[in-house]
Amino acid sequence: MSTAPAATGTAIGMSGVTVRFTTRRSQTTALDDVSLDIEPGEFVTIVGPSGCGKSTLLKIVAGLVTPTSGEVSLLRRPVRGPQKEIGFVFQKAALLEWRGARANILLQAEMRGMDRARAARRADELIEMTGLTGFEKALPHELSGGMQQRVALCRALLHAPPVLLMDEPFGALDALTREQMNAELHRIWRETGTTVVLVTHSIAEAVFLGTRVVVMSPRPGRIIRTFPVELPAHRDYAQVMSDPRFDRLATELRGLLGSAAANH
Amino acid sequence: MTENSLDTAGRRAAVDKASGEGAAAPTLASEGAPGAVDDAHSSRVASPPPGGRPPRPTLGRRAAALADSLWRPALVLVAFFVAWWFVAAREYVPNYLVPTPGQVWTTMTNQWSELARHTMVTLYETVLGFVLAAALGLATAVAIAYSRTLDKALYPIVLFAQVIPKIAIAPLLVVWFGLGLTPKIILAVLIAFFPVVISGVAGLRSTDPELLDLSATMGAGPWRTFRKIRFPNALPHLMAGLKVAVTLAVVGAVVGEFVGASEGLGYVLLLANGNLDSALLFADLILMSAIGIVLFVLVEIAEALLIPWHASRRVGVSLTTS
Numbered sequence: 362m363s364t365a366p367a368a369t370g371t372a373i374g375m376s377g378v379t380v381r382f383t384t385r386r387s388q389t390t391a392l393d394d395v396s397l398d399i400e401p402g403e404f405v406t407i408v409g410p411s412g413c414g415k416s417t418l419l420k421i422v423a424g425l426v427t428p429t430s431g432e433v434s435l436l437r438r439p440v441r442g443p444q445k446e447i448g449f450v451f452q453k454a455a456l457l458e459w460r461g462a463r464a465n466i467l468l469q470a471e472m473r474g475m476d477r478a479r480a481a482r483r484a485d486e487l488i489e490m491t492g493l494t495g496f497e498k499a500l501p502h503e504l505s506g507g508m509q510q511r512v513a514l515c516r517a518l519l520h521a522p523p524v525l526l527m528d529e530p531f532g533a534l535d536a537l538t539r540e541q542m543n544a545e546l547h548r549i550w551r552e553t554g555t556t557v558v559l560v561t562h563s564i565a566e567a568v569f570l571g572t573r574v575v576v577m578s579p580r581p582g583r584i585i586r587t588f589p590v591e592l593p594a595h596r597d598y599a600q601v602m603s604d605p606r607f608d609r610l611a612t613e614l615r616g617l618l619g620s621a622a623a624n625h
Numbered sequence: 626m627t628e629n630s631l632d633t634a635g636r637r638a639a640v641d642k643a644s645g646e647g648a649a650a651p652t653l654a655s656e657g658a659p660g661a662v663d664d665a666h667s668s669r670v671a672s673p674p675p676g677g678r679p680p681r682p683t684l685g686r687r688a689a690a691l692a693d694s695l696w697r698p699a700l701v702l703v704a705f706f707v708a709w710w711f712v713a714a715r716e717y718v719p720n721y722l723v724p725t726p727g728q729v730w731t732t733m734t735n736q737w738s739e740l741a742r743h744t745m746v747t748l749y750e751t752v753l754g755f756v757l758a759a760a761l762g763l764a765t766a767v768a769i770a771y772s773r774t775l776d777k778a779l780y781p782i783v784l785f786a787q788v789i790p791k792i793a794i795a796p797l798l799v800v801w802f803g804l805g806l807t808p809k810i811i812l813a814v815l816i817a818f819f820p821v822v823i824s825g826v827a828g829l830r831s832t833d834p835e836l837l838d839l840s841a842t843m844g845a846g847p848w849r850t851f852r853k854i855r856f857p858n859a860l861p862h863l864m865a866g867l868k869v870a871v872t873l874a875v876v877g878a879v880v881g882e883f884v885g886a887s888e889g890l891g892y893v894l895l896l897a898n899g900n901l902d903s904a905l906l907f908a909d910l911i912l913m914s915a916i917g918i919v920l921f922v923l924v925e926i927a928e929a930l931l932i933p934w935h936a937s938r939r940v941g942v943s944l945t946t947s
């Protein structure tokens with residue numbers, strides 16, 4: 362994937378996507394005329410106020426929600442129905458209650474009919490990388506919220522997907538673990554060249570991880586602006602935090618999000 | 626980790642209480658006995674939990690937890706027998722209406738080979754009816770949960786089959802299928818079917834939509850999704866329905882025997898009633914209840930083995946720590 366030339370096409374393409382949810386009581390416009398092209402190997406982070414349609418945007422890319430109007434493509438093929446060339450980390454961990462952590466991760470392999478031995482080896486690597494060692498057999502109710510999210514992350518990475526969609530994957534982590542997980546995810550992305558779209562409420566996380574930050578408006582969700590992140594491709598957490606470019610972008614994002622919320 | 630240790634303490638308490646049960650029950654049944662037994666096992670409960678990761682609950686521990694949940698009803702049962710014995714022995718009620726436990730016991734032992742044969746017949750009808758009801762009920766639940774069309778088509782029929790008084794169609798079944806086992810089994814199926822369908826549908830429909838989304842992004846087909854996600858997720862509901870169903874299956878079999886039979890506990894009950902043989906009647910009733918209880922406990926054990934992860938199974942254990 363990392364070798365794919367950027368010019369030949371987009372990994373994810375959305376043009377004029379509008380989503381309206383009609384329930385018995387009301388009609389909600391979750392996304393309004395959203396267009397976004399993501400090149401292979403990009404790391405796009407999305408920030409925006411709660412309820413602006415960030416989760417919906419990811420589900421549209423995954424083919425789990427059909428847009429009311431507009432075109433969506435994934436890996437240059439139009440999206441019709443659920444896509445499987447992806448790893449999806451849901452906002453809730455969405456683990457199977459009756460399976461231990463490792464078995465939950467291996468669900469990915471079972472559902473895809475992957476080679477068992479290889480999947481098991483990879484699962485063990487991921488478990489070690491995310492600091493879940495010793496909890497392989499623990500059931501979800503025996504894990505903390507942050508650990509559950511890490512299990513969900515391992516599950517999404519197990520099959521080394523070309524596209525990774527992540528919905529606030531580190532929301533339930535403490536600050537320190539979150540930094541570690543950010544650094545780890547950054548490393549994975551650099552090494553694999555996976556295309557990543559990550560939704561977050563943390564401006565620091567958005568800037569540290571992203572090659573591009575997309576800012577969305579309050580509902581109905583529109584893209585207000587996208588910012589290229591002018592930081593080196595290979596980032597170190599401490600260095601980035603003390604970089605003046607980081608500060609400038611973070612301040613700008615904060616201002617934009619604040620004014621967007623105020624104008625609403 | 627602390628949570629796990631507490632859990633272990635809870636299970637220990639369960640084991641200790643269960644092992645103390647045999648001694649504790651007679652203590653309470655006979656008046657004025659010393660409370661030494663109680664003190665002995667409460668001090669064992671206080672023993673510190675072991676460090677480190679506790680082992681998975683073994684079959685023995687689960688059985689112990691189950692036994693722990695049974696000692697209270699056992700106590701009530703003992704009290705009931707004492708009251709019965711008291712009333713019958715003093716002849717507050719004439720003996721031909723209420724026999725003494727001793728008379729019932731004598732009848733049961735004297736006619737054991739006959740009673741055992743009839744019990745086996747009723748047990749056979751009940752188990753076969755229950756298994757068929759479970760299989761048919763689950764299949765129907767799957768059809769209803771998966772297809773809107775089948776939902777609309779089958780639900781009214783299922784409901785109709787439920788509201789029709791089964792006892793009223795029992796004679797019809799005898800006319801159709803004769804005096805053999807078939808009408809009893811059909812009746813047991815009809816009566817046990819409904820709770821399985823209802824609980825199965827509720828369970829299958831309770832799958833978190835996010836899990837179904839997850840399954841879709843994994844490219845899994847409907848069969849894999851059913852096997853790995855929807856069915857295990859439905860099990861807690863389904864087991865609850867099966868517990869109701871198994872006790873109802875006994876009713877179905879016995880009612881079938883009432884209407885026309887030459888063997889089975891329902892048949893014996895009618896005979897005993899006709900002869901005013903109250904001791905036999907009581908013995909028969911006890912055997913009927915025993916069938917229901919044994920089958921119920923078997924389903925409980927199956928549940929404990931199948932869904933040890935479920936909240937309903939965890940709560941029972943941790944409550945014993947208090």
Ligand SMILES: Nc1ncnc2c1ncn2[C@@H]1O[C@H](COP(=O)(O)OP(=O)(O)OP(=O)(O)O)[C@@H](O)[C@H]1O
Nearest residue numbers: 382384389391410411412413414415416417418580
């Ligand atoms: N299945 C649905 N049916 C009806 N309305 C929905 C549905 N899914 C989302 N919505 C609505 O669409 C809007 C956007 O929801 P979405 O979950 O995408 O927000 P979000 O940006 O992810 O919010 P948060 O940051 O709180 O997770 C919300 O107003 C929500 O009520």
Ligand SMILES: [Mg+2]
Nearest residue numbers: 415416452528
């Ligand atoms: Mg969301």
